[in-house]
Amino acid sequence: MLNQKENIIKSNNTINNHKIVIKIEHLKKSFNGNNVLKDINMIVCEGENVVILGKSGIGKSVLIKCIVGLIYPDAGLLKVFGKEVAEMNSRELNILRTRVGFIFQGNALYDSMTVRENLEFPLRRNKTITDPHVIEELIVDALENVGLVDAIDKMPSELSGGMKKRIGVARTLILKPEIILYDEPTTGLDPLTSREISNLILKIQNKYKASSIIISHDLNCSKITSNRMLILHEGIIRAEGTFDELKSSDDEWVRSYFKID
């Protein structure tokens, strides 16, 4: 596994022959004088699933929103595919956003559109495909990946929580992103559906070779999906390692995250 301390960074963009897709150094962000992110340093390599664990309200979502330019950091370096996000113009940012998918905590499906229209929306705006048959094929393909072809003409209000989550994933997958950011993908779901979503994340990683950052509180999801885990605490990355490494850490505080009462 990729342990930062043991690795030799050969160049700015590779680590142990793995291409770095996200590089964050000394990132800071505050809201109304409240320092949410104090000094974040992390990297994500190509094809790697990184889970970020931490208490609620600690700034995990803020961190991934910075990556797609929804929030701008106060200081520090944030490079995605080797380019500084803060220095991108709106055209470059739009291009970046087609390469980075974002799955929101509340799914953020457009509730005035059907499932088909939800999937069609990013496709028509970002790809040069105009042939309706090709668009239909891509939509069906994305829905097949999440096992919900039957829901194609349904409205989001007719779907269950787990189905909405899958449609959110399908909408992101349709642009074939190279990085996927999951904001608490299993929150509010029953254990069975959570497991299904976790397996889906793993399936996507294997099929599309996409890198992912997964924000989660769910230990089962973290165990299934993670190649590497980070624990965010008081605005810094306090611990880093694989699931098993962190679970059996010498640090009592780190182990406390893995205790089940």
Next chain:
Amino acid sequence: MNLNIKKIFRNKAPKSNHKEFDLSQFKNIENFLNEIGGLSRFTGNFFRVLFRPPYEHKELLKQSFNIGLNTLSLIGITGFIMGLVLTLQSRPVMAEFGAESWLPGMVSVSIVREIGPVITALICAGKIGSGIGAELGSMRVTEQIDAMEVSGTNPMKYLVATRVLATTFMIPLLVFYSDALSFLGSYIAVNMHGFISFPLFINQAFDSLHYFDLIPATIKTFFFGFAIGIIGCYKGYFSENGTEGVGKAANSAVVISSLVIFIIDLIAVQLSEVFHIFTI
């Protein structure tokens, strides 16, 4: 002596409360100025994205259709009642002066110049402004606007520009529609106490109208429409604090746009008076 000084200092204690009071007043002024600044920046952004491709024709047509169609019945009913009531209320006074035959002319000037545009705009502020505020507000709190942004679509262009353009061009049409139904209401009211043929009624009503009545009244309705759209979008777009924030956004969209409609009307009346003097 020392004791007296202490007493003086003690008596000075309420002064700090007075300072606090002053600060809170400044806070209100600061909030008001922030709101004006925010709305101005938002309007600037609207004009910045408006002329840049891609143009959202489909969404603009959809919004225009929704705004027009959904308000048609409400505007129709209120317009009809407005004409009816205005005629019924004015008739006794006109009859006292033996000027009943002037009713169609008086009603048409009142409706076309002032009552029609203002009442229609106020109803639209309530229905359309609150609808836009609530829709964009709920899209903001459920992260749909963020989702749109990360999928490479400019929400300012797709959501805001289309809605503001739709209100700007649909409100004048709704005002025409409302005016027409007001004339119908007025015609029925006139016929309740006597008889006048419809062609004669229309002839008398339009005889009293001049281009000077019609043109400024039409121009100001575009501004009413723009104000309703931009304020509704602004309040919804920056809505926060969950569902409570959505309610507040819808409510303040109505309150502020209603106030702005009266301010625009006041300015329009003053300007049209000035132009009228110059054209005489």
